Amino acid sequence: MNSMDYNKARELMVEQQVRPWDVLDPRVLDVMTTLPREAFMPAAHRALAYADLALPLGHGEFSLKPVVEGRALQALALDPADDVLVIGAGTGYLTACAGRLAREVVGIERHADLAEAARAALAEQAIGNAQVVHADAFSWNPDRRFSAILVTGAVDAIPQRFIEWLQPNGRMFIVRGRSPVMEAVLVRNDVNAPRIQSLFETDIPYLAGAAPAPTFQF
Template sequence: MNTMDYAKARELMVEQQVRPWDVLDPRVLDALATVPRDAFVPAAHRNLAYADLALPLAHGEFMMKPVLEGRALQALALDPGDDVLEIGTGSGFLTACLGHLAREVVSLERHADLADAARSVLAAHAINNAQVVTADAFAYTTERRFSAICVTAAVDVIPQRFLDWLQPDGRLFVVRGRSPAMEAVLVRNEVNAPRIQSLFETDLPYLVGAAPVPTFEF
């Protein structure tokens, strides 16, 4: 594929996949139309960069489908002044989109090679407000509180530590539950208790450390 093909494919992805899935926020559509997804996809799968597919990365990780990325970005309703925590950098594509929409992004990636690759591509595309930290989300500690958190893999139960990283009135996007009947939810950090809004059904691989504990049957 040449560069023009990628530009056309990006336009078609937005118009034929993402928008029909009720992603109508103009800022989100602009981010998806602007950030070159093909630059973040491993070379072996680059021709599939704009397909309606989850794409494999190293270590059994993956890139979410474009429609799911669009829905996540729209659900978070980011303002240009927001600080975002991303749990699971992966390729760095969603990191770039978050950077396009928010003031600053801190993204956690447990695999050093994926983190390094994401940093390189983000730098090459002048996305200077996104910091990739090599860390496991279950070992990471910070005193910062974020406006929004985006979790790029599923959890069985939403970990309390993720909620603790939210500012009052902050938002968390995450997919929770048991495969194959998982639900994407938006959690709002309200005064008395978190308010959980169910968004749509989907199915994602689990975040390492967040899978269901195996139950033994005798």
């Protein structure tokens, strides 16, 4: 595909997939229309960068579908003062999108080669306010808290450690539950207790370390 084909495919993705799925925030639509998603996909799958698919990234990891990425960004309502954490950065596309919308973004990715590819793609797109750290979410300990967190893999139950990484009144997009019916939610770190808002049903792979414990059948 040449660049003109990618440009057209990007417009069609936004108009035929993302917008019809109730992503109406003009800032999110603008980022998804202008940021080249193909630049963040493995070379073997770039031609499918704008398809309504979860694309394989290696190591059994998958990207989110564009419609889910759009809904996640819209739900977080990022603004230029926000500090954002992306858990499960993959090859960096959502980290880049958040970088265009927020003040600073940290992505964490447990696979070193994916983290390296993400850093290269961010540099290529001149997104200087985003970084990707090679780390596992269940052993990493940040020395700060964030105003918004975007989790790209599902969890059986929302980890308390993720909530503790939110600033007061911070918010987190996360998918919880059991396949095949999971629930995308927005968690707000309110003063008294976290407040959870249901967003939509979906089904995505689990974040490593966050799948339900296997049950034994007798």
